[in-house]
Amino acid sequence: MNSSNQQNLPLLPPFAYRSINRCSLPAAILGSLEFQQHPAALLIDGVQEFHSELFNTLQTMDDPDDRVEHFKEYMRSCFLLDHLDEAGYVSDHKRYQRGKANYLRLLRGWMFNASGTEGAVLKSWVTSRFGLLPRNHLGPLHDYDSHNYQAYLAGYAQGLYNTNALEAQLDLLYGFCQYELQRRFPDTSHWRLYRGVNRLQDHDVLAQPEQREYVLLLNNLNSFSHSSEHAESFGDYVFHTQVPSAKILFFPELLPGILKGEREYLVIGGAYRVSLR
Template identity: 50%
Template sequence: MGFPDKDPALCRGDDKGEGTLGQATLPRSARLPINRCNLPAVVLGSLTYQRHPSPLLLDGVAELHRDLFRRLEAADAAARSEVFRDYLTVHFQLEWPEEMGYTGDRKGRARANYARMIRGWSFDADSREGAVLKGWVESRFGLLPRWHGEPLRDPAGDAWLRYMEMRAQGLYGTSALEAQLDLVYTYCQYELARRHPGRRHVTLYRGVNRVADHEILESGPGRRHIILLNNLNSFTCSRDRACEFGDYILAVDMPLTKIFFYCGLLAGVLQGEDEFLAIGGAVEVTLTTL
């Protein structure tokens, strides 16, 4: 089951006003001063952005891949995902690594592509594939990871070194893997805009056992909190599904512009759990019990 299409089951929250919580900002330690999109990390990772999102455009992607989006415009809804897959397969020579100059013996690494990264995340977000995806968010959006198997706080520490090693191992011997992920995000945004014109948010849920396991920036009335998410996160649009993963449920109105991927976007890539991969930052959440 992918992104819901009908209003009664839309999993969508209304756009909210400022409420009673303050204007918690993205901590300096959670962001880079530069990135590769049209908004700086301090803006796109802020609470204000969650409430009032605007499009996020990765540098040069639309310009470099005009032919892909021309083909998508000419295709019907049922065919667009195959148009996208075919374009990436040919453009990045995913089935012919030798054409890209690959001469190594470990062809499995040469075939590590966008689909394998997302599938790897679905099995273990703290895997090598997870490190690649978190590193891509860091590079493109300027949001630093906060967790990869353990807290990431000190760029000179052992935990950060392990994360960087896994990221480098995941990228080694691949065909412009981060450029592939650029197109995955841009295609996801293209499909969301086509299928849900005018919408800005989707209500997503995450089951947790202790809210204290998250970085709480501010607490307010009605079990509302402002928390700092990891730079990439798994959610579900099904509250019932979220209940299977913890005794408490975090509900968040997530900007559609922060959706990197969702179940059903590309058949066979991310299956089950109505899963959404969402870019992080500071967000307001509501904590409820089962």
């Protein structure tokens, strides 16, 4: 890309990100349209170093199914998912029994309702790690004093309360997803994915380069499908885009048998150039 084209790219609006994150690139860069076109690997601080034993072991395994089983066993062991009392879980909190909340329940909760408690936790994790702010949860989040925003804050506070390092579990889920994408598809930098929407106006339109071509500011976490037909069931319009591998938190084949019947990709947001059908 020449310098003149780079200068014409719409910038990520300041209201879409914060200046501090826990990632190898600042939010203004990883959330930009230029990143979509020319992505780079994203590393969450400390994950590779702290869990080096996991990734070193995975490197010795050729069978993806064996790697998945080892990852699940590592998660159970590392976060004491089968022995929550040893992790400090207090079971006498009558109001919030959150002992069974873990990364798998967050994924299932998102698939059921992206604007539920689990969705709020996932969106807050994206903000913490990548610096991208949510744009929608139970409705637009444009006003910090709005009912929607207060409900979002309450949702992720409740979702994290009395749980066992949920955000650290998501850090490792993202790290494993990125490892598997690179291991299984080493020559794939982008994925052509589809999303069904009822109204284009539900997204911030940053530019319209051509007819039926838009630059959208997506929510900080989104569901996509690999199939346009599947995406059509979620809205009157379908747009497709090229999603960098570095922005995929979850893909359907990552944990086979765990989320039966779901074919969703969880995609980290920012600015994307999309084509509308």
